[in-house]
Amino acid sequence: MVLASASPRRRQLLQGLDLQVEITQVDVDETPPLDVPAEALAEFLAVKKAQAFQGELASDQVLITADTTVLIDDLLLNKPEDDADARRMLTLLSGRQHRVITGVCMRTSRKTISFADTAFVTFRTLSNEEIAYYVAVHKPLDKAGAYGVQDWIGYTAVERIEGSFYTVMGLPMHRVYATLGELSL
Numbered sequence: 001m002v003l004a005s006a007s008p009r010r011r012q013l014l015q016g017l018d019l020q021v022e023i024t025q026v027d028v029d030e031t032p033p034l035d036v037p038a039e040a041l042a043e044f045l046a047v048k049k050a051q052a053f054q055g056e057l058a059s060d061q062v063l064i065t066a067d068t069t070v071l072i073d074d075l076l077l078n079k080p081e082d083d084a085d086a087r088r089m090l091t092l093l094s095g096r097q098h099r100v101i102t103g104v105c106m107r108t109s110r111k112t113i114s115f116a117d118t119a120f121v122t123f124r125t126l127s128n129e130e131i132a133y134y135v136a137v138h139k140p141l142d143k144a145g146a147y148g149v150q151d152w153i154g155y156t157a158v159e160r161i162e163g164s165f166y167t168v169m170g171l172p173m174h175r176v177y178a179t180l181g182e183l184s185l
Contacts, residue, residue: 001014001019001020001021001022001061001062001064002021002022002023002024002053002055002057002061002062002063002064003021003022003023003024003064004024004025004026004049004050004053004063004064004065005023005025005064005065005066006025007066007170009148009150009169009170009171010064010066010170010171011023013166013169013170013171013173014064014171014176016173017173017176017177024053024055026049026052026053026054026065027052028045028048028049028052030045030067030078032076032078038069038071038074038076039071039101039116040116041067041069041076041101041103042066042067042068042069042101042102042103042116043067043101043103043104043105043114043115043116044103045067045103046065046066046067046103046104046105046114046116047065047103047105047112047114049065049066049067049105050063050065050105050107050112050114053065053107056109057107057108057109058109059108059109061108061109062106062107062108062180062183063105063106063107063108064104064105064106064176065104065105065107066102066103066104066105066170066171067102067103068100068101068102068103068144068170069100069101069102069103069144070089070093070098070099070100070101070144070145071098071099071101072092072093072096072098072099075092077089077092077093077098077144077145077146078144079141079142079143079144079146080140080141080146081141082141083135083136083141085146086135086140086141086146087131087132087135087146089145089146089147090126090131090134090135090146090147090153091126091128091131093123093145093147094123094124094125094126094131094157095123095124095125095126096122096123097120097121097122097123097160098120098121098123098145099118099119099120099121100118100119100120100121100144100145100163100167100168101116101117101118101167102116102117102167102168102170102171102172103115103116104116104117104171104172104175104176104179106176106179106180106183108183111183113179113182113183115175115179117163117164117167117172117175118163118167119161119162119163119164119165119167119168120160120161120162120163121149121158121160121161121162121168122158122159122160122161123157123158123159124157124158124159126157130156130157134147134152134153137152138151138152138153140153148169149161149165149168149169150169
């Protein structure tokens with residue numbers, strides 16, 4: 001299996017399947033195109049990353065690319081530009097439900113399958129001090145929506161998740177595992 005991602009969380013999740021994982025990276029512009037709806041962006045970017053992969057795949061290898069987006073109402077929350085932007089995003093999420101969509105593209109030398117999985121996450125109301133602490137200590141600038149569910153904010157702020165925890169973490173493992181079976185047919 002080849003994971004084209006810089007995310008240590010995705011690497012950890014795939015290694016949990018007890019499969020050999022080779023790590024590489026692809027460099028793509030993640031600027032949202034105006035003609036792609038926010039709900040479709042994660043899958044669009046996952047496919048774009050798979051298309052950007054320049055390596056050759058052996059007949060028994062699967063390339064996996066992924067992207068995660070956060071939407072509150074219809075507002076897309078990308079990776080924050082700086083600490084102030086991260087605090088702004090977390091303030092928007094505080095006390096409300098939002099959607100986390102992870103798009104995945106899985107490709108072999110013969111076949112490509114892409115999909116998106118959505119989870120709904122509800123945060124309790126956060127104080128300005130809690131938001132400032134999280135941003136200062138946990139530096140969530142590399143995360144869509146300015147948070148990682150697997151760290152402090154997940155422990156303290158997430159009241160409810162409807163859908164897969166792993167979708168929120170960045171890779172819907174139940175779908176990845178099922179798709180591995182489809183690709184081997």
